[in-house]
Amino acid sequence: MGSSDTKTPPPAAAEQPMKQSAPPPQYKCNSRPVVDVALRVLLFATALVAIIVIATSKQTKMIPVAPGLAVPLTAKFNYVPSYIYLVTALSVACLYSIVTGALSVLALTKPGGISTKMQFHFVMFDALLLGIVASATGAAIGVSYIGLKGNSHTGWTKICNTYDSFCMYSAASILLALISSITLLLLVWLSIYVLYKKTTRR
Amino acid sequence: MGSSDTKTPPPAAAEQPMKQSAPPPQYKCNSRPVVDVALRVLLFATALVAIIVIATSKQTKMIPVAPGLAVPLTAKFNYVPSYIYLVTALSVACLYSIVTGALSVLALTKPGGISTKMQFHFVMFDALLLGIVASATGAAIGVSYIGLKGNSHTGWTKICNTYDSFCMYSAASILLALISSITLLLLVWLSIYVLYKKTTRR
Numbered sequence: 001m002g003s004s005d006t007k008t009p010p011p012a013a014a015e016q017p018m019k020q021s022a023p024p025p026q027y028k029c030n031s032r033p034v035v036d037v038a039l040r041v042l043l044f045a046t047a048l049v050a051i052i053v054i055a056t057s058k059q060t061k062m063i064p065v066a067p068g069l070a071v072p073l074t075a076k077f078n079y080v081p082s083y084i085y086l087v088t089a090l091s092v093a094c095l096y097s098i099v100t101g102a103l104s105v106l107a108l109t110k111p112g113g114i115s116t117k118m119q120f121h122f123v124m125f126d127a128l129l130l131g132i133v134a135s136a137t138g139a140a141i142g143v144s145y146i147g148l149k150g151n152s153h154t155g156w157t158k159i160c161n162t163y164d165s166f167c168m169y170s171a172a173s174i175l176l177a178l179i180s181s182i183t184l185l186l187l188v189w190l191s192i193y194v195l196y197k198k199t200t201r202r
Numbered sequence: 203m204g205s206s207d208t209k210t211p212p213p214a215a216a217e218q219p220m221k222q223s224a225p226p227p228q229y230k231c232n233s234r235p236v237v238d239v240a241l242r243v244l245l246f247a248t249a250l251v252a253i254i255v256i257a258t259s260k261q262t263k264m265i266p267v268a269p270g271l272a273v274p275l276t277a278k279f280n281y282v283p284s285y286i287y288l289v290t291a292l293s294v295a296c297l298y299s300i301v302t303g304a305l306s307v308l309a310l311t312k313p314g315g316i317s318t319k320m321q322f323h324f325v326m327f328d329a330l331l332l333g334i335v336a337s338a339t340g341a342a343i344g345v346s347y348i349g350l351k352g353n354s355h356t357g358w359t360k361i362c363n364t365y366d367s368f369c370m371y372s373a374a375s376i377l378l379a380l381i382s383s384i385t386l387l388l389l390v391w392l393s394i395y396v397l398y399k400k401t402t403r404r
Binding site: 075076079080081082085116117120123124127128130131132134135136137138139140141142143145146147149151153154155156157159181184185188189191192193195196198199200 | 277281282283284287318319322325326329330332333334336337338339340341342343344345347348349351353355356357358359361383387390391393394395397398400401402
């Protein structure tokens with residue numbers, strides 16, 4: 001008899017603190033992995049497309065070597081060491097974005113969200129990768145600029161007037177690599193912001 | 203009987219958590235600005251020396267242009283766009299390290315240390331500068347590699363067999379720029395670690 005009486009509405013004051021302590025941080029915590037996953041998907045997409053674009057940039061042209069004699073000469077990304085470095089760095093970024101993106105998606109499905117420890121590890125590797133991808137993008141831009149403009153002081157002639165399609169593909173790939181670098185910077189900034197917010201919330 | 207038996211052990215167990223929660227974080231918090239200042243001094247020193255070294259890399263050589271005719275030709279850092287970018291990025295890093303280093307020294311003198319908000323701003327700019335300096339270092343390495351090895355596919359001849367001293371100076375400057383980049387990465391890692399430690403301490 002007594003136990004059936006307690007079923008009705010229990011004290012409202014006892015439920016209030018329970019409700020207040022749970023939902024607000026949950027909302028704040030859940031908005032972050034969505035942006036994190038979106039940025040990691042963007043990183044994956046830009047890195048993958050950049051690799052595909054530069055890998056398919058091969059161009060063969062008939063180059064005159066003597067009056068009345070032209071030979072077919074090919075321009076390929078693996079003839080330029082800086083482009084090889086760019087492809088390597090982007091491949092690492094691509095694989096990394098798959099692994100961390102999957103872990104971020106898992107965090108989306110969990111009620112507790114991503115743990116602070118994992119977030120700490122993520123941002124450490126994000127910063128390292130930012131340095132690697134930024135340096136690879138810089139190296140590719142440095143060499144592409146010579147290809148585009150040449151350098152009269154060193155006697156390096158421009159090649160983009162001959163290999164126009166190769167240069168166009170390289171430029172598109174470099175632009176995508178630049179977006180990858182900026183995405184990594186945004187990922188680092190986002191994680192730092194979340195860590196900072198966690199320190200001020202205590 | 204039972205209640206008198208339980209009296210003896212509690213004091214030690216009750217004191218333990220009190221001791222654990224207070225002193226260790228104080229020590230850890232104060233050791234951080236010292237490492238931070240040391241890294242900012244290292245950043246300043248490497249960036250400044252790198253700028254000086256590349257700015258003084260000018261070399262003039264007599265280059266034969268025809269049988270019996272040689273003209274003096276000069277190699278300077280501002281003939282290479284990637285080197286101009288490197289000097290610009292390192293100058294920004296140098297100025298930045300002076301400002302943030304001074305603020306870190308001020309934090310050393312204060313009893314409260316550096317505020318979390320200022321630390322948050324520091325690490326945001328550190329990450330941005332890491333991207334800029336890393337890309338400038340990459341660009342310089344990419345062009346220097348052509349100068350050292352040449353590129354038979356594009357017809358770019360190596361110049362380091364002629365301008366040996368210029369190349370040596372450039373290489374030293376690039377090595378110092380690489381150390382600057384690594385220092386910036388360590389600064390970002392240190393700040394992230396401190397923020398992470400602050401979140402776990404709550």
